Amino acid sequence: MPYGITVGSLTIIYLIWMSVLMAGKNLIPQPIMALSFIFFALFLAGLIGTSIQLFGAGNVSKNCQTYVTGAPVVGQYVNTLAWLEQNSICKC
Secondary structure, three states, X not given: OHHHHHHHHHHHHHHXXXXXXXXXXXXXXXXXXXXXXXXXXXXXXXXHHHHHHHHOOOOHHHHHHHXXXXXXXXXXXXXXXXXXXXXXXXXO
């Protein structure tokens, strides 16, 4: 999560910087293309890392089946609220 937020904020800063350069008619293609490629590579690295975390060795889907679907809870308890939260996360 922090990685995605960092890459996203850097991309927004880059877009603002690019807009300032376009307004001043000082746009140079080489840095724009290089930084665009770098941000694309960072985005792909985050996408691959997230998919490994979701579907890799300790995947979230398997844990949802084990701890949420296999163990329903009833009553007005904290465990019921936790189960409802986990169930809503697993359904997404």
